[in-house]
Amino acid sequence: MKSSNIPAPAVRRLSLYLRQLEALWLADQRTVSSRQLGETLKLTDTQIRKDLAYFGQFGQPGIGYDVGELTTKIRRILGTDRTWNVLLVGAGNLGLALSAYRGFAKKGFKLVAVFDSDPQKVGKRVSSNGDLSIQSISEITKTVKEKDIRLAINAVPAEAAQEVADILVTAGIRGLFNFAPVNLDVDPMVAVSAVDLAVQLEQLSFQVGMSQSIEETEATRRAANAG
Amino acid sequence: MKSSNIPAPAVRRLSLYLRQLEALWLADQRTVSSRQLGETLKLTDTQIRKDLAYFGQFGQPGIGYDVGELTTKIRRILGTDRTWNVLLVGAGNLGLALSAYRGFAKKGFKLVAVFDSDPQKVGKRVSSNGDLSIQSISEITKTVKEKDIRLAINAVPAEAAQEVADILVTAGIRGLFNFAPVNLDVDPMVAVSAVDLAVQLEQLSFQVGMSQSIEETEATRRAANAG
């Protein structure tokens, strides 16, 4: 399959291109060059052209890219030119916040079911979405089939995450968005994308510590030069 | 500065090693080999040793790594061997969910201030943390100084994100965790880590679409072979 020699970083950037293209469209800009796109995204123009070239020829020499057309093409590549039904497990703080997030729907992801293991919560309406009420974990398999759900958001506590992941995979979920701070062990055919909020802050902590020590080094050097 | 030739991916993985080491510690395991760590994290043993080697020599040939000791060392490297004061801007659904998230405190990140532009919200207590009440955006600069805050979580809507980022940077924030689906343009000295929830789902969508087409190709091939 030729598709697997597409670098993963290129696919990640595709999403960023799409986001920027949508912004340009709203700003009534109908044409954009790789150079201009690169400036706002802090990437080189070559990289953008190379990334796009993995998927086809979308631009016009001397002109650039048609914003609307490229948007359509990237959506098709990413598979977001249609609606995806998504389920959410974990109706805690984070889960409910995610269920209220409008950004998903805007991109074609439709939350169609919410599950929680707490019997106190089961049956309650999801306030941000009147159509939904919280279901028991035991209904996952049935609901996945009924509603043709391929993607799942896992927002349960760390202790329960692996167990829930197993249930989701068995139910036929194909992509898993994991918020729990654990490494899930799932069938390699299932795509997993993970966000660990604390890990992100750790990375910032490292970078800040780093830039501070660089500053100090610089200061020392300047002081030495001055002295 | 010698530190800048450390690959960014290695630093990202460091956080994962730390997470796994903490889990091992809780499971009363006091020693671990790079091979074992690699198996659970789905990485090669060599990669783990190489990553650690960027920062020092932590292991014992024939034995492996002391879980407690390596935990301490990685925390020091990441800068999480001390407490970081963190502020949050945006007391909407997502912001409040983040303020309730225990995972931050566990890792040494302490939420010490919450801001929102909505006058209706200003003054209200943050329910998940009785000590905090929501402050006006205009108080950011003063509070950053008073409470020695270096890290900020930006959970405001896309339209406001750049403006808030500017305020935060001017106030002296050194690291910015951005949840808004926009590319922030900030001083390069300020570290930025971004999570766009919709982008993550797009990546899953792409991977799922991909694995489906691979499956179909395989099926075609098998059918051809059988025929």
Add this chain to the structure above:
DNA sequence: TAGTGTGAATGGATTCACAGCC
């Protein structure tokens, strides 16, 4: 034997350089 640490080799992603088109 079981394991680390590391120079050398490999493999992949990015950047360069430029041919070609508007």
Add this chain to the structure above:
DNA sequence: GGCTGTGAATCCATTCACACTA
């Protein structure tokens, strides 16, 4: 002149191979 698309060159991360240690 401005811009795309792309082979070639470069750069960087990962993996290999092995010296070395407990």
